[in-house]
Amino acid sequence: MTQFNLEDFHQILQHDSLLERFAYRKQTGMVNRKDFIKLKGTKGQLAHDEAKAEIGNDQIGFKCLHYSVTESNGHVEITIVKKLQSDLSVGVRTVADSATYPKDYTHFDEIIPFRKRDTEQKISVQIIDDAEWEPDLDFFVELYDPNTLARLPGDDTRTRVTILDEDFPGTIGFLSTDVRVNKDQEDVEIVIVRKEDADGNISCMVETEPLHDSNNAANAQE
Numbered sequence: 001m002t003q004f005n006l007e008d009f010h011q012i013l014q015h016d017s018l019l020e021r022f023a024y025r026k027q028t029g030m031v032n033r034k035d036f037i038k039l040k041g042t043k044g045q046l047a048h049d050e051a052k053a054e055i056g057n058d059q060i061g062f063k064c065l066h067y068s069v070t071e072s073n074g075h076v077e078i079t080i081v082k083k084l085q086s087d088l089s090v091g092v093r094t095v096a097d098s099a100t101y102p103k104d105y106t107h108f109d110e111i112i113p114f115r116k117r118d119t120e121q122k123i124s125v126q127i128i129d130d131a132e133w134e135p136d137l138d139f140f141v142e143l144y145d146p147n148t149l150a151r152l153p154g155d156d157t158r159t160r161v162t163i164l165d166e167d168f169p170g171t172i173g174f175l176s177t178d179v180r181v182n183k184d185q186e187d188v189e190i191v192i193v194r195k196e197d198a199d200g201n202i203s204c205m206v207e208t209e210p211l212h213d214s215n216n217a218a219n220a221q222e
Contacts, residue, residue, distance in 0.1 A: 045069035045076050057154030059084050060143060063120065065155070068162045071129045076161050078141055080112065081120045088114045090152070091144040092123055099137035099163055104128055111146050127163060137163045172204045 048066040063079035082088055093109040094101065101107040106126035114121065125141065143157040144150060151157060174192060181188045192206070 043070050043073040045073055053154065053156035055154060056156040057083075057143075057152055060088060060090055060114075060152070061154055061156030062141070062143070062159040064159060066160045066162070068164055069127060071127055071163055071165045073127060074129060075124045075126050077122050077124050078159060078161075079120055079122050080143070082114045082118055085116055087116050089146055090114070091146045091149070093142060093144060094125060095140040095142055095158075097138045097140060097160075099139040099161075101139075102128070104134075104137055104163060105139060105161075108141070125161070134165050136165065139163075 046068045047064040048068065053061065053065060060080065060082050063081050067076055067078065069076040080090070080092065089111055091109070091111050094105065094107050099105060105128055108123065108125045110123070112121055112123065123141075139161050141159050141161060143152045145152060172192060174190065176191070179188060179190060190206075192204070
């Protein structure tokens, strides 16, 4: 079996962007939210190209069906593709899901004109960056008929946007879950550590309790 030096492997990864590594981890099943957000301050967005429409609209649609964007990036850029050689206008609007406006993003609702020679156009939706930690949140952007206001048919007339929050407060735990002391000691030092990130304030309650299932249980003094 081939052995790798962990430090050398880490240096190789430094040449890739965080979003590229996120895409690789997603494809291989390695991705988890904490791997992505603990590198605080990294901005960007990722288009999940593997998401393809099974039944697309024959006139117009989104280039990608799923985008992920870091909250600190401030906006997400979405590409609309026209499939006909003709003039065309289409309505584009955001639709709330677990992400809502104006708390998580700025509502977008505009009529986008395409001239005959246009093949694609991009829109930008503002993402709200706040100091509050939240789990990953989703909203949708969809294409609609400007006359009827109904969403256009086809799987590629709606795209999902996932907002990745980097403001992860981390988790609290004991440095060691087994601390041994001499019975003659007057006190014992128990170390509580904060892991996986250090953004914002975090707190916990600590209390002592006897081991009722042990013959050698220590009892607390009043």
